Amino acid sequence: MSREPSIPAMGGAVSGRGGSLPAVVEASRFRRIMGHYPTGVTVVTAVDRDGTPVGLTANSVTSVSLDPPLVLVCVSEKSSSLSAILANGAFAVNILGAGAAATAVRFAEEKRTDRFHDVPFTVREGGGPVLEGAVAWMTCGLYRTFEAGDHVILVGKVNDGEAAGGDPLVFFLGQYEALTVAAEPAGPRHSGPVQASSEDQ
Numbered sequence: 001m002s003r004e005p006s007i008p009a010m011g012g013a014v015s016g017r018g019g020s021l022p023a024v025v026e027a028s029r030f031r032r033i034m035g036h037y038p039t040g041v042t043v044v045t046a047v048d049r050d051g052t053p054v055g056l057t058a059n060s061v062t063s064v065s066l067d068p069p070l071v072l073v074c075v076s077e078k079s080s081s082l083s084a085i086l087a088n089g090a091f092a093v094n095i096l097g098a099g100a101a102a103t104a105v106r107f108a109e110e111k112r113t114d115r116f117h118d119v120p121f122t123v124r125e126g127g128g129p130v131l132e133g134a135v136a137w138m139t140c141g142l143y144r145t146f147e148a149g150d151h152v153i154l155v156g157k158v159n160d161g162e163a164a165g166g167d168p169l170v171f172f173l174g175q176y177e178a179l180t181v182a183a184e185p186a187g188p189r190h191s192g193p194v195q196a197s198s199e200d201q
Contacts, residue, residue, distance in 0.1 A: 038172040043094040043107045044073055045121075045128035046085040053116050053129045054081040057108035059171045060151075061093060069158040071140060074151045080112040082152060085128075086145070091156060092128035095136040098167035098178035103131070105176070126159045136163040 025033075045055035060074035071093060075082050085091045096104055107115050120132035127139020140156025147153075170179045 036173065038170050041096045041100075041104050041169040041171050041176065042073075043096060043103065043131060043134075044075070044081070044085070044091055045094060045131070046081065046088045046091040047123060047128055048084040049087055052084075053121065053123070054084045054112060055107050055115055055129065056081045057104045058093075064155060068143075070143060071138060071156050071158055073154045073156065074148070075154060076151055077147075078150070085154065086142070086152075088128070089142045090127050091140055091142070091154070092124060092130055093138045093140065093156075094129075094131045094134040096131075096169040097133060097135040098169050098180065100133065100169050101176035101178075104169060104171075124160060134164065135166040135168060137161055 039059040040061070042058050042061050043055050044058045044061075045053060048054055056075065056079055058073055058075065060072075062072050064070035064072045073091070073093065075085070103119065106119070116129070121129040122132075123129050124137075124139045126141060130137045130139070138156075138158045138161035140158050142154060143157040144155040145152055146155075167178060167180050170177045
């Protein structure tokens, strides 16, 4: 499949004190470590060439840039939905609410052809299906793609979206959990994702 070229590494490979590359942590331990990092839960959707909706559950989603507005999604190269997203050149990100654990499981485990059964949605122009009841959604045009290990990084330019509000669904230690947000949360509030400034990097 045709993809944008990967960004070349900055500088050479970093070696250990002995001049050799450091050992790589085994997959099971890496999964256990990352399981302690709570994330939101999304369903990434697109439309296949024949008009069939496709989608998958994804928690590797983050904002990249405000100008232009860019969002990053990591999709396994084995995903049955990846080819449709790449062929369509557009996708939607549906941020799931606290009561949508069953939807997250459905789009992670069900057969591709069964995932949208009895799931209300609207196909938005320039994106993919927007699921009814999502606390927020974005439609994105495919901006860049990069190969990274056993995943493909999709960077989308956000062309539309809305935040309906509501408590989010969170993935932590292999479980879907509801996060109830107080009406007036303690501590400072931010208007959006906090990106590190050049001085912080």
